[in-house]
Amino acid sequence: MNDQPTAAAVIVAAGRGTRAGGGLPKQWRSLGATTVAAHAIAAFRHHPRIGRVVLVLHPDDMGLAAGWLAHPDMMVVEGGATRAASVRSGLQALEADAPFSVLIHDVARPLVPRAVIDRVIEALSTAEGAAPAVPVVDALWVGTEGRVSDTRERAGLWRAQTPQGFRFAAIRDAHALADPDAPDDVAVARAAGVDVSIVEGDERNLKITGPADFARAEAILRAEMDIRMGNGFDVHAFTEGDGVTLCGIEVAHDRALLGHSDADVGMHAVTDAIYGALAEGDIGRHFPPSDPEWKGAASDIFLRHAGKLTQARGYRVGNIDLTLICEAPKIGPHADAMAANLADILGIAPDRVSVKATTSEGLGFPGRKEGIAAMATVTLISE
Numbered sequence: 001m002n003d004q005p006t007a008a009a010v011i012v013a014a015g016r017g018t019r020a021g022g023g024l025p026k027q028w029r030s031l032g033a034t035t036v037a038a039h040a041i042a043a044f045r046h047h048p049r050i051g052r053v054v055l056v057l058h059p060d061d062m063g064l065a066a067g068w069l070a071h072p073d074m075m076v077v078e079g080g081a082t083r084a085a086s087v088r089s090g091l092q093a094l095e096a097d098a099p100f101s102v103l104i105h106d107v108a109r110p111l112v113p114r115a116v117i118d119r120v121i122e123a124l125s126t127a128e129g130a131a132p133a134v135p136v137v138d139a140l141w142v143g144t145e146g147r148v149s150d151t152r153e154r155a156g157l158w159r160a161q162t163p164q165g166f167r168f169a170a171i172r173d174a175h176a177l178a179d180p181d182a183p184d185d186v187a188v189a190r191a192a193g194v195d196v197s198i199v200e201g202d203e204r205n206l207k208i209t210g211p212a213d214f215a216r217a218e219a220i221l222r223a224e225m226d227i228r229m230g231n232g233f234d235v236h237a238f239t240e241g242d243g244v245t246l247c248g249i250e251v252a253h254d255r256a257l258l259g260h261s262d263a264d265v266g267m268h269a270v271t272d273a274i275y276g277a278l279a280e281g282d283i284g285r286h287f288p289p290s291d292p293e294w295k296g297a298a299s300d301i302f303l304r305h306a307g308k309l310t311q312a313r314g315y316r317v318g319n320i321d322l323t324l325i326c327e328a329p330k331i332g333p334h335a336d337a338m339a340a341n342l343a344d345i346l347g348i349a350p351d352r353v354s355v356k357a358t359t360s361e362g363l364g365f366p367g368r369k370e371g372i373a374a375m376a377t378v379t380l381i382s383e
Ligand SMILES: Nc1ccn([C@@H]2O[C@H](COP(=O)(O)OP(=O)(O)OP(=O)(O)O)[C@@H](O)[C@H]2O)c(=O)n1
Pocket: 012, 013, 014, 015, 016, 017, 018, 019, 020, 056, 079, 080, 081, 082, 083, 086, 087, 105, 106, 107, 108, 109, 207, 208, 209
């Protein structure tokens, strides 16, 4: 499959989640380490074939949009009184620079697997509309006053999921004429004569609707959780100078560190640990020392790249443990600032980063004050 972005996504999140209860609209409630909304958004933002994401929020929630607006690939717009009105608002936001196709997704389906998104996008290369569904497997009854009054044939029946995908112009025109109470975009498209293909859905793509769905979603998340560990080790020798840069913090010293970049041995070890956890080689693979572009480069460039790669692969940094090995300079007074800087670069909480130091008791090259060594361990957790 070609990995070029071909589609935009509209995530409708303007509902109030009344059936879920809980005092807070369901999209803002926590799920795993983050919120329902953050899971749904990440599934699309990190998909290589989705170029832009429009998030449709309730007018009362627009104050929550600031974090999302910081991302150039995201737009946030106000929704309407019904799901269809919210979708229309999302589609309007894309009008000025219309994509080839658009995937419309409920924020209430936070665990949509990447393969479901792939199948919808793939089907849209030949179909005008495509949406995931799972076949009905249970017998179907009609109930009247607590008793079974009739049965229905289940063959040919499907349970509809999202994202529902369409060629942009087709769904924009269909929504312009839509019944405001249409249950979903497939109904809107069909009413306008758009043909919609069914692609294979997934039971994990549940819609959080009632209070019990949170526990189901947490269980799915736990079963899916993938934790990766990586380690990084680096050494830089001392040279003439009056200070060193460690984890991005300038520390006065009677020596400097020698290296092709800024020789930030601590940041290099952390960066290599992240690349290691992703099985992505090391800094040298991504930023060859033979390339003059990286001569004297600030090492946060490398760490930011590793952080972006982590996100793109669907992980977040769980924690970092870094040990610097040197006789001098003294690390203790700077350790908190170093940890805070690493956390800031990676966009994680400072209490997920530990920076500590040890001497080598006068032994070996650190003991002879010939240089500094650093070793780091990181965990990456699937989102
Ligand atoms: N005016 C509306 C109503 C719904 N939605 C979105 O449409 C999706 C499906 O709706 P549903 O699961 O019914 O969510 P809520 O309307 O929030 O739930 P409830 O009906 O329990 O209040 C959700 O992502 C919801 O945020 C929307 O964007 N705008």
